[in-house]
Amino acid sequence: MAPERDSTRERTPSGATAATRPRGPRLDQPRPPRRRIVPEWDPDAFGRLSERIARFLGTGRFIVWMTVVVIAWVLWNVAAPGNLRFDQYPYIFLTLALSLQASYAAPLILLAQNRQDDRDRVNLEQDRKQNERSIADTEYLTREIAALRMGLGEVATRDWIRSELQVLLQEMDERRDGRVVFPAERSSRRDVDDR
Structure with a gap:
């Protein structure tokens, strides 16, 4: 790089202004x-x-x-006067026209099929991505439902709350009657009831 700078400096005279510098391709345009x-x-x-x-x-x-x-072509060249016929019986010009039409039709049909294949490929790719998103969403919802089920297992049910209230009512009745229940007996009774 250093030799290029020196050669550039040698080409540009010292004290040259923008107007006197040699014209090169502008990089800003x-x-x-x-x-x-x-x-x-x-x-x-x-x-x-x-x-x-x-x-x-x-x-x-x-x-x-x-x-x-084709029918008009053949009828004209069979029934028209001899000087107005433009293609005689072997119909060489008709054969040429039909083969020319076929030679252009085949590549055009192939080109149209290729474009349709490209569109189908893009649609299939979009369908695949949509399916992946749907599967991911389904897996997420499945995990959420499983978490809700696990959470519901820890929620107090109506039967459990009723049994706890009955135990508390029994304890209150026992205290009111003057009977003393030891804490060890109370905890073992609750464990038996919970089971």
Whole structure:
């Protein structure tokens, strides 16, 4: 890098201002567009056109119109006066037109199928991601339900509260009657009742 700096300094005279410096490509502005030899086209627009053509080629309307054109072609070249016929009996020009139509139709149909495959691939990827999110949501909800069930196991139920109140009422009755119940007897009685 050092030799480049020295060569740049040698090319630029000392005391040179911005106006006198040699002109190079400006880095603060985009380059002007280059002229291209090959014309540019939008591949998406071409793909949409090919899909439209492929859809039309796959309809009954196309088959009917193609049949009408071929029949009119043959009738004209058979029934018209000799000087007005443009394609004689082997119908070489008709064969050429049909083969040209087929040679363009096949690649256009393939292009339309490729675009449909790309769309299907994107849709499948989105469906896969949606399925993954659904599975993750389902697993989360399953864990939440399990946690709620475990939490409900520790919640005081109506029967348990009734039994505790009955024990307290019995203790109060015993105290009122003057009978003294030792704490050891009370705790063992509760354990038996809880079971």
